[in-house]
Amino acid sequence: MAGPAFRAAAVRVRVPATSANLGAGFDSFGLALGLYDDLVVRVADAGLHVDIAGEGADTLARDERHLVVRAMRATFERLGGQPRGLEVVCANRIPHGRGLGSSSAAICAGIMAARAVTVGGTEQLDQAGALALASEIEGHPDNVAACLLGGFTIAWTDGLAGLDGESVAPGAGAHAVTLAPSADVVPVVFVPADPVLTEVARGLLPATVPHADAAANVGRAALLVEALTRRPELLLPATEDRLHQDYRTPAMPQSAALVGALRAEGVAAVISGAGPTVLALTDESTAEKVLGFAGEGWAAHRLALDTRGAVVLPLAQ
CATH class of the missing domain: 3.30.70.890 (GHMP kinase, C-terminal domain)
Incomplete structure (x- = not known):
């Protein structure tokens, strides 16, 4: 079976910072904020090249360990196969390790970019699928829901971990609604x-x-x-x-x-x-x-x- 086809043109993705919990809504509520990371991705003939400007430029990995790349790889697997090479350019404005959803932004940016450079990617991985994958990678859906959907979001997962011995995998059955x-x-x-x-x-x-x-x-x-x-x-x-x-x-x-x-x-x-x-x-x-x-x-x-x-x-x- 043939793998997916990829677009030759580069794509640009913009993702917002997010604030989760908002006090009372622990692990459920999220709010998208007007502070953004930008990502430009192009499918290349071979190899992986990662360039980073702004937040994390001096500390983040520039190889397969980079969270954007990891999210892209996971998305490509869902879509049927990996491209021969990738060029990834990150312009980061969201502070890292400060509670403003920088990891969720990286995950969502990688998913969106991989989907956009894959022919038919959006049809194969719709918004619900993107949320489920992002939640699986992040481990919980509150920040990724707000990052993907914008606005004020209420997120939840199927099942209740720890109730009567039930165990739920991180991100399993993630859902969200968005309100203005x-x-x-x-x-x-x-x-x-x-x-x-x-x-x-x-x-x-x-x-x-x-x-x-x-x-x-x-x-x-x-x-x-x-x-x-x-x-x-x-x-x-x-x-x-x-x-x-x-x-x-x-x-x-x-x-x-x-x-x-x-x-x-x-x-x-x-x-x-x-x-x-x-x-x-x-x-x-x-x-x-x-x-x-x-x-x-x-x-x-x-x-x-x-x-x-x-x-x-x-x-x-």
């Missing part, structure tokens, strides 16, 4: 200089939590759907969390202190993903004031909400 966040919401991110590994942050979480804490988060998560889409004035109570942020404080005490200071001023602030970036959900009237909370060691950025997710763009755009 209110245009009145203005995200502000506070990015610290030093990263925190996701594995370290996850390692601080307990195996079980009190029933009262779980019940409280269920209510807040339901409220957050209404607050983020239609009633932003409810974002402060809607982003309250008892499941993960306090447990992670030892790994990021400065981030926890900033969240506390912002919330004491009535600002809906949370740890972004596994941290240590802090996300504040503000509005036009308070965004500039909130930016002033950035002290020494923090880079504060007002960002737009991304509503398109991962896209294939003309090379000249």
